[in-house]
Amino acid sequence: MVSIQLGPTLVVDDIKEGDDVYFECHVRSNPDWKKLQWFHNDILLQNNASARVIQSGQSLVLQKVTKQSAGYYACSAINAEGETVSDQQHLRVKHVPVCATDQLAGNVPGNGTDGVPATRSGTLIGASRNENVEIPCFILADPPARSFHWRFNNSAEILQVDAHRYTNQGNISILNYAPAADQDFGTLTCWAVNEVGPQSQPCTFQLVLADLPSPVSNCSLPNRTQQHVEIQCAPGYDGGLPQMFVLELVSKRTGTRRFNFSNKNEPYFVLDRLEKLSALMTLENNSLSCVVYALNQKGRSTPVLIQDFAIGRIQPYRAVAEREDAVEWLPIAVGILLTVIILALSISTKTYLSRCWSYNGWCGRWRPARSETKRCDTNGKSEHQTHNVLLPDEFECGAHCLKLKNVQMLRRHSSRKKNTSKDSNDDEPEPDVIPAQFNLVSSSPLLSTPQHNETTTREKVNAF
Secondary structure, eight states, X not given: OEEEEEOTTOOGGGOBTTOOEEEEEEEOOSSOOOEEEEEETTEEOOOBTTTTEEEETTEEEEOSOOGGGOEEEEEXXXXXXXXXXXXXXXXXXXXXXXXXXXXXXXXXXXXXXXXXXXXXXEEEEEEOTTOOEEEEEEEEEESOOSEEEEEEEOSSOEEEOOGGGEEEETTEEEEEEOOOSGGGOSEEEEEEEOXXXXXXXXXXXXXXXXXXXXXXXXXXXXEEOSSOEEEEEEOOOOTTSOOEEEEEEEETTTOOEEEEEEESSOSEEEEOOHHHHHHHHHHTTOEEEEEEEEEETTEEOOOEEEEEEEEEOOOOOHHHHHHHHHHHHHHHHHHHHHHHHHHHHHHHHHHHHHHHHHHHSOTTOOOOOTTTSOOOOSSOOOOSOOOSSOOHXXXXXXXXXXXXXXXXXXXXXXXXXXXXXXXXXXXXXXXXXHHHHHHHHHTOTXXXXXXXXXXXXXXXXXXX
């Protein structure tokens, strides 16, 4: 069995920075242990006198502890049967407040927290005139801070900031500040005080006149292959604040960001494995466009689209393609339908005309005006000479009109016989001449009927 215990002369909740601390490891085993090991936050500790970490027998000594010495400690014992690790013992080290921003930034230029750049002279804060900015002061302290106070320094004067302009909550103090003139830009500092004592080094903020960065320009692709591409742009004005550059690959279908890359120094990016990414986008029926913008504490610049560069390809939807095919075939279908209609009308017209010709002769022939041709009448006083061919009105009158015509002609012939002298017998026509003329007319195959033939015969008999 293995257990760890803080030195019996120490008070767990009363250890401060600079105190000496030791732990004891109690082991009961059979066979006896051969080796002891110590761990701090699950990390194996080595005996290091220069780091003031000393291992002696079953004890661990930490000289002049700091806030970094706080954490969980454990020991392990090893014998022939194996290794056993003890439970963990927590070590609390009280210390005065320290600036958490500096601690996280490590006092390295261009580094910071929550997108706020840090420099050796403090955290850089950009603001416009009359813009209200919230400046947070984060500290590390155990126990937590009791109070905060702020100061402003513009090289001409040092002013204490009124307490109503900032709020405190635990280890955080937030200052609301609105610079109205050039002299309102300068250095702001904050201190915290806790149970152990005041903060030795304040948190420092440099307030400068700033704006959004300008867009990048002159973007080009100096080296481009199927596998990778280089994208180079020229930076714009940083807005008075340190800026970084971001490249985003945006979906053309949804407009959402799929991938992004950043460069803190210059707008230069290298994209590789493009062939696999292009195949993936084509599989998704999608395409990616590329935009580049600058970013500082105030926000980001207007994005710049990289022209003539896309990854993947979007195929048209099948429904759209079918609709386009239907639109292309529509004029052809309409043309075919009109052709069929015209052919049908031509065939029906030709059939009608053929039937009309077979029954009535030439259907398209119209009779002349009444002033040119007299219709047949029953008084027999027409002054026109009788012709032995069918006139248009005779063609339309039919068999009845021809019957009346023949009767009139017979009567005129009979009257001429009576008025002629018996001495002119040599000039009289043969009896069969006139009937032959009538037979020529009445024997037309177009208008000849049995009734008409019978009537003609009776008239010939009566005439002689």
